[in-house]
Amino acid sequence: xxxxxxxxxxxxxxxxxxxxxxxxxxxxxxxxxxxxxxxxxxxxxxxxxxxxxxxxxxxxxxxxxxxxxxxxxxxxxxxxxxxxxxxxxxxxxxxxxxxxxxxxxxxxxxxxxxxxxxxxxxxxxxxxxxxxxxxxxxxxxxxxxxxxxxxxxxxxxxxxxxxxxxxxxxxxxxxxxxxxxxxxxxxxxxxxxxxxxxxxxxxxxxxxxxxxxxxxxxxxxxxxxxxxxxxxxxxxxxxxxxxxxxxxxxxxxxxxxxxxxxxxxxxxxxxxxxxxxxxxxxxxxxxxxxxxxxxxxxxxxxxxxxxxxxxxxxxxxxxxxxxxxxxxxxxxxxxxxxxxxxxxxxxxxxxxxxxxxxxxxx
Amino acid sequence: xxxxxxxxxxxxxxxxxxxxxxxxxxxxxxxxxxxxxxxxxxxxxxxxxxxxxxxxxxxxxxxxxxxxxxxxxxxxxxxxxxxxxxxxxxxxxxxxxxxxxxxxxxxxxxxxxxxxxxxxxxxxxxxxxxxxxxxxxxxxxxxxxxxxxxxxxxxxxxxxxxxxxxxxxxxxxxxxxxxxxxxxxxxxxxxxxxxxxxxxxxxxxxxxxxxxxxxxxxxxxxxxxxxxxxxxxxxxxxxxxxxxxxxxxxxxxxxxxxxxxxxxxxxxxxxxxxxxxxxxxxxxxxxxxxxxxxxxxxxxxxxxxxxxxxxxxxxxxxxxxxxxxxxxxxxxxxxxxxxxxxxxxxxxxxxxxxxxxxxxxxxxxxxxxxxxxxxxxxxxxxxxxxxxxxxxxxxxxxxxxxxxxxxxxxxx
Numbered sequence: 001x002x003x004x005x006x007x008x009x010x011x012x013x014x015x016x017x018x019x020x021x022x023x024x025x026x027x028x029x030x031x032x033x034x035x036x037x038x039x040x041x042x043x044x045x046x047x048x049x050x051x052x053x054x055x056x057x058x059x060x061x062x063x064x065x066x067x068x069x070x071x072x073x074x075x076x077x078x079x080x081x082x083x084x085x086x087x088x089x090x091x092x093x094x095x096x097x098x099x100x101x102x103x104x105x106x107x108x109x110x111x112x113x114x115x116x117x118x119x120x121x122x123x124x125x126x127x128x129x130x131x132x133x134x135x136x137x138x139x140x141x142x143x144x145x146x147x148x149x150x151x152x153x154x155x156x157x158x159x160x161x162x163x164x165x166x167x168x169x170x171x172x173x174x175x176x177x178x179x180x181x182x183x184x185x186x187x188x189x190x191x192x193x194x195x196x197x198x199x200x201x202x203x204x205x206x207x208x209x210x211x212x213x214x215x216x217x218x219x220x221x222x223x224x225x226x227x228x229x230x231x232x233x234x235x236x237x238x239x240x241x242x243x244x245x246x247x248x249x250x251x252x253x254x255x256x257x258x259x260x261x262x263x264x265x266x267x268x269x270x271x272x273x274x275x276x277x278x279x280x281x282x283x284x285x286x287x288x289x290x291x292x293x294x295x296x297x298x299x300x301x302x303x304x305x306x307x308x309x310x311x312x313x314x315x316x317x318x319x320x321x322x323x324x325x326x327x328x329x330x331x332x333x334x335x336x337x338x339x340x341x342x343x344x345x346x347x348x349x350x351x352x353x354x355x356x357x358x359x360x361x362x
Numbered sequence: 363x364x365x366x367x368x369x370x371x372x373x374x375x376x377x378x379x380x381x382x383x384x385x386x387x388x389x390x391x392x393x394x395x396x397x398x399x400x401x402x403x404x405x406x407x408x409x410x411x412x413x414x415x416x417x418x419x420x421x422x423x424x425x426x427x428x429x430x431x432x433x434x435x436x437x438x439x440x441x442x443x444x445x446x447x448x449x450x451x452x453x454x455x456x457x458x459x460x461x462x463x464x465x466x467x468x469x470x471x472x473x474x475x476x477x478x479x480x481x482x483x484x485x486x487x488x489x490x491x492x493x494x495x496x497x498x499x500x501x502x503x504x505x506x507x508x509x510x511x512x513x514x515x516x517x518x519x520x521x522x523x524x525x526x527x528x529x530x531x532x533x534x535x536x537x538x539x540x541x542x543x544x545x546x547x548x549x550x551x552x553x554x555x556x557x558x559x560x561x562x563x564x565x566x567x568x569x570x571x572x573x574x575x576x577x578x579x580x581x582x583x584x585x586x587x588x589x590x591x592x593x594x595x596x597x598x599x600x601x602x603x604x605x606x607x608x609x610x611x612x613x614x615x616x617x618x619x620x621x622x623x624x625x626x627x628x629x630x631x632x633x634x635x636x637x638x639x640x641x642x643x644x645x646x647x648x649x650x651x652x653x654x655x656x657x658x659x660x661x662x663x664x665x666x667x668x669x670x671x672x673x674x675x676x677x678x679x680x681x682x683x684x685x686x687x688x689x690x691x692x693x694x695x696x697x698x699x700x701x702x703x704x705x706x707x708x709x710x711x712x713x714x715x716x717x718x719x720x721x722x723x724x725x726x727x728x729x730x731x732x733x734x735x736x737x738x739x740x741x742x743x744x745x746x747x748x749x750x751x752x753x754x755x756x757x758x759x760x761x762x763x764x765x766x767x768x769x770x771x772x773x774x
Contacts, residue, residue, distance in 0.1 A: 004689045007364035135662030276762035284706045288682030312678040
């Protein structure tokens, strides 16, 4: 039966994450953006909620409750709090979920348990490449067999790069199929340069250069069987789509509250149709984008190929979040442009969804 | 419950059945009745009355779950995928029926709706007459009057109604009816507005004619004049008394009650819109595929053609409209207040399919613009969805009031 209500359990998770986002992230998001640094305490606290480990296999210490829909709900709430902190908080998903889906027994045993340990462990996934025509389905980074090993060459960017001792998962073309490889951060030939972007300034990111980085054959995700990069990309479109919805929702709420309190020509500007209708359009588009993201997530949970749905959801969400955050800046007028208020940050963050594929996974 | 996009067996069956109806009964005569405006589409109306009303039973087992109102939306989508104007011309109680169901007593429902389920007989229609020359979106400005004649126990209606969908059939074919909105007390404003059931053929209700329109030409959009039109006292839907102006909260309730019909009808109208939009989109996708153009969902931005980008956006927009529609319908099934969601769905669907059908014409070049194909018709048909049953702007207003928590006196 078609239904649009989260289960009781999901509602509980939504309420918990929303409460956390409101209390711990909303306030610190702006400071973190200015400082260009994630609030470690908040991320440690979020770890205790088990947002990623809940979905990992029980055999490796996780909660065994894998659901892309639930993950989408979590992603929206966290991003409503703050996008950069949300990405930092959920970065373990970037390695843990592909490992759970495709990792060999040895790969899982080596890396999965630590994501359910007592302290937060960050992770990195390198999909996007520093070129105008970067396409996650067709990496130009190359994996070349060399005896028992692979040699990886190429460049990646927009790689979340918090301190961690976990390997970075790098996608590369292996023959003519795109695959993913576990690469130690200190591997010879791998260099990471910190990068800064217009938005998500609090999230450490790196540009990676790989020059004949030698990894053993068993560093290929899934070993002989490999992985299904299509599905990883779909998961990497649904996650950011939900986060885009969260950012847009935060922007709309800010604009709404401002419009109700700001007076011009003798009454709150929200009582004027020019403003009120724009807010209405924003609300409609946000709900539509959210439902597309849910449908794509649900499709993933059915085990189906969700490439079409995930692409539509991501495409719509990034368009909507840009329009909504731009609308929020406009509603606040001059105040929307200055950094005392949040809309300018929301706008900078929202534009990033043009290239935030696989910055988080569901 | 839990978030799910899995339609029930019953919904799948309904979709398949109505899609077949659309293909076999509607599409073949779509162009004919677009051109023969104001002609009764006899073969369609008769077929529907004799056969179409009785859908073969679903393969779903007794007691199996259904999607409730979502299934009704799926039905509307499929039939409007066939032809939106012929859908509006179906001999059913339509919006008049919604009003009787929502505001009528059990006796009134029995009296006015039974004939629509009767075997045999001739096709009949229901309709709703709200709009006047000077009262469109601002329904509270209605000028038509209803006066009670105590001596005969009759209401006497006077006024002129325009843009009444199915108004020709409903006013002329005996057994049908028109629900007319009129004021019993102009000084009371919206609190004075009531709705009345005027049976087809009632002396004093005159059909002036039907509009010539941009699209949905097979749908009879009538002007009706009420001239000392007398109907029995018990044809009033709801209560007769007018709440005083000073008791503002309750005064609004009668009018709001009448407006609540829209909470049920807007998701269906939104679903109709989605049907027209899908007709155009399906056609464009098939036509382009025949010419070797298929959306590559895994292509990067720089590999996608402009046309592929359009097609992706059109599909996403249509699906967003459909899901918003289903959400509003689902809430209706669950008995939840859905004004906000119904208006969101209607606003989104009306605009989305207006754009999608316009884009469809563009994507097929001169063929899209030609009357050899139906795409140009779908574009003309689609536009009405952004106007009737609450314009884009009225629905924006409703959404805005809800999200801002403003009353209609604060956000006008």
